[in-house]
Amino acid sequence: xxxxxxxxxHIAVVFTGIAAAVLIAASTPENFGQWSIVVNYIYWLVxxxxxxxxxxxxxxxxxxSLTKKLSLPQKIAIAIVATHIPFVLAVTAMDIVLxxxxxxxxxxxxxxxxxxxxxxxxxxxxxxxxxxxxxLLCGPRLMRxxxxxxxxxxxxxxxxLSALTPPLEGEIYWVxxxxxxxxxxxxxEKRMVLNRFSDVINDLTEKKGLQVHRSHWVxxxxxxxxxxxxxxxxxxxxTGDSVPVSRSYRKAxxxxxxx
Numbered sequence: 001x002x003x004x005x006x007x008x009x010h011i012a013v014v015f016t017g018i019a020a021a022v023l024i025a026a027s028t029p030e031n032f033g034q035w036s037i038v039v040n041y042i043y044w045l046v047x048x049x050x051x052x053x054x055x056x057x058x059x060x061x062x063x064x065s066l067t068k069k070l071s072l073p074q075k076i077a078i079a080i081v082a083t084h085i086p087f088v089l090a091v092t093a094m095d096i097v098l099x100x101x102x103x104x105x106x107x108x109x110x111x112x113x114x115x116x117x118x119x120x121x122x123x124x125x126x127x128x129x130x131x132x133x134x135x136l137l138c139g140p141r142l143m144r145x146x147x148x149x150x151x152x153x154x155x156x157x158x159x160x161l162s163a164l165t166p167p168l169e170g171e172i173y174w175v176x177x178x179x180x181x182x183x184x185x186x187x188x189e190k191r192m193v194l195n196r197f198s199d200v201i202n203d204l205t206e207k208k209g210l211q212v213h214r215s216h217w218v219x220x221x222x223x224x225x226x227x228x229x230x231x232x233x234x235x236x237x238x239t240g241d242s243v244p245v246s247r248s249y250r251k252a253x254x255x256x257x258x259x
Contacts (some may be wrong), residue, residue: 012140013056020133021048043098050090054083055134072145076241080134088123098141103235164193172207173222173239177215185239212245212253226257 025044035043058079062070070078135142170188177197184191184200193200201217209219218235225236233245233253245253253259 003068007032010056013052013137016137016139017048017052017133018045020136021045024048028249044103047091047094050094051083054087054090055079055137058083061139072142076134076138076142080131083134084127084130085123088119088126091126092119092122134175164191171219171221172209173219174241174243175204175238176243177219185241210249210253210256212243212249214246214248216243218243220256223257228259232233 021044022041025041059075060126062075062079168184168186168189168191172184172186174185175197176183176185178192180196181192181194182197182200184193197215201211202219207219207227208221209217211217212235218237222237222239224238227234227236227242230245233250235243235253236244237243
């Protein structure tokens with residue numbers, strides 16, 4: 001799934017870059033009157049290609065190295081800033097090679113100081129263009145990022161009780177994963193619910209309980225006794241059921257129960 005998403009991202013970036021280059025070339029033919037229309041289009045395709053490649057490679061590097069430390073908007077902002085100067089340098093060098101006027105080269109009054117100032121102005125002049133293009137290139141990915149966050153947030157706020165029809169009766173004591181279902185035990189009933197265990201656990205974060213196993217969640221009010229035998233630990237519930245505590249959750253469970 002990740003490889004398919006990555007391939008779709010790259011395809012979207014390529015088509016967006018080509019569309020941006022064609023649009024700019026079509027709207028600015030007078031800038032290079034000495035060139036044919038075909039050469040003008042090639043110039044902008046190459047120029048946008050250089051800018052887009054730099055940005056995408058920088059963002060790819062941040063994705064691979066800082067996946068969990070930074071959010072997508074933060075990585076995009078860093079990639080935009082990091083690639084701005086290299087992009088302007090590359091485009092300036094390309095324009096000079098093609099004989100286009102850049103940094104006062106070719107003029108009698110051009111000095112190193114004036115060329116440096118001209119480069120600074122070039123950085124400022126192209127800043128908004130660079131930001132706009134980079135945001136355009138990663139637009140589909142940003143939309144998926146924000147829309148998926150909204151969907152996850154909205155789903156996480158839906159109460160388990162209100163999502164079921166009819167709603168559960170009584171206080172929730174125990175939730176157990178059963179393949180694609182979860183078995184919910186309350187003070188008045190037991191019910192199998194078609195839902196992911198992780199989603200149900202997220203729904204119960206505001207309730208006083210704890211996950212004691214990769215497949216079990218129990219309410220603090222439902223724990224009647226704790227049975228420990230060597231490395232084995234089980235919770236005896238007021239329903240009469242025994243719930244195992246796995247090794248990875250044992251320390252957290254002992255802390256929560258003041259054991």
